[in-house]
Amino acid sequence: MNRFRLILAVMACKLAIWGSKMLGKHGSSMPGHLAFKIYPGVLKDLSAQIKREIIVVCGTNGKTTTNNLLYSFLNSSGYKVVCNRVGANMFYGVCCAFAAEANIFGKLNRDFACLEVDEASTVKVFAHIKPDKMLITNLFRDQLDRYGEIEQTAGYLKRALEQSPDTELIINADDPLVAQFGLDRERKCHYIGVDEGAVNEKDESYFCVLCGEKLDYEYRHYSQLGKYSCPSCVFKRPELDFKVKDVSQDGGLKFNLLYDGKTVPFDVNYRGFYNIYNISLSYAAATLAVGEISDYLKILAQYKPQIGRMEEFSLLKTTVLNMAKNPAGFNQALTTVLKDTKTKDILLAVNDYESDGQDISWLWDVDFELLNDSGVLNIITTGIRADELALRLKYAGVKEEKITKTSNLKVAVNLLQNGGAEVCYALANYTAVFSLYDIFKNAEKEVGANE
């Protein structure tokens, strides 16, 4: 350890964070980059000071929610926790999270670290940190031009894990692409899954990761998640250590989590089936780390979702903002929106900046056909690729008179507020969500000022 350079790195990072806050930035990787440049051992040295456990969260969808819930469970139980809560989940974001929490002498007085890590960054992160536990939520196709194919993403996680043989896994067993990481018998693995379900009519094929045979499903929740088995080899959904049962989605989410002979009831005002996984995974990780979480329902109720996770705004009309950046996420969001029985106007926003992915062909894999529902009144397409979205809707069978397009987000939000529906929804991909969030926050202030 080079104490002098560590101190310099920590101080530079803190200064840079303060600077970018002054500039009103939503969090960036620059301060972490600076710290690493000054002292490449910054992450290794600081993370070694964690007193109890380092827990990493990966997976295509639900990382941020899962990681932040885990933080809340641990923090509310009285532990001091390092967490990259702003969603800065690449290597330098992780460096920044540690440096920001250290004092100016390079000392870190923290019990836990909860880190969401971008899958493609895991190999680099694991070279510096050996996590005690790793959670994997799911693996879906996401931003093809950045990550290539899903096998490549799985490959990153495998290579990362190879560097850290003692890392225990806590994973979504319902996802066959995730369950493959538990096949390594040397590694301790805790499986979580929803132990009931209905046959999903949608005819889609998923293939065994071991032998390539088409998987049989006893039931399927959505996409490839369900209870599966391979007809020609040994691969099947593993025995669950944490079983979700008695799921009800009327109003909020209700379910029981069964483990170690215990039954823990959940009743939360969250929307979306996917949140069952986010909640169960984070709860399982927390309870494995520190035992019973006594006021978990209160913690869940108080949890403020990150920007654009079915987040409600009080504008002229109630408006719900949700991030959706790949087919699986978008389909889940659409299904959740359509569960709302009020009439709806919907804004769809897609950008194609580098962090969104330049390749927008995934829009054609989203089930926009769902929007042919009598409860959906108007649809506004916006963002840089408003044209492509509108075209996609036309080929999904949505009547053209229902579609309005404008690449200007502010104009789109105005149109949304002045439609005829009882409630408004905005579904947007990565960079569009942040822009819409700012517009909604400002509009909320204006509405407040006029009241």
Add this chain to the structure above:
Amino acid sequence: MSDAKKLTICHLFPDLLDLYGDRGNILSFIKRLEWRGMDAELTEIKKDDKISLANADIVILGGGSDREQRAVCEYLSAVKTDFWSYVDDGGVMLALCGGYPMLGSYLYIAGEKLGGLGIVDMYTEQGEKRVIGNVVLESDFANGKNTVVGFENHGTKTYIKNAQPFGKVINGFGNNGEDETEGVVYKNVLGTYLHGPILPKNPHITDELIKRALIRKYGQAELEPLYDTLEDEAHSYAVNRFSKK
């Protein structure tokens, strides 16, 4: 019994080759037939199904991940003479992304050399790097617009020798980054690295393929024009934005 004209679209292995929104290409064929009062039937040939092109009017071969692409290449090679007769008979075929190199004599998938279907006298080599990005072509494949827009993502280089290219690259890498060509046209076969998906934003290409399939089946084809505002706007947007290098 309707006496409307009908085309059967045969989608090869949608369960294995499911990358890059190929559903948009299928929808483009189906909707544009239906909007003109014609019928469209979709046949999907899936893993372990018998491959038959007997009733096909349009065949689509798309792109998938390396492992699936390799499996499909093997399945199809076993019946390549069926493809030869289909193509010789004027059958319409659209081979996209990873499906495109399979038209040639050989190709590389993840560094491994494989024999292709040998439909077109062309071959594909392993490239030095993967090329990813938006593409604009100049193409006289169809009447009307002479531009084509799409997205490419491939690590291989294709050489079409004396065959006719699908278009000239205005921006992008194309077949090999050397001769400014993209894709290939042979009889009624169209091969291209482009997805996007390619057809919805290039409705003139869809219509040209539909026309060729109708002529083969019914001897003639007159396609009434459609109200293509959204298609044209999406097309022009991409041409304007991505033509610059």
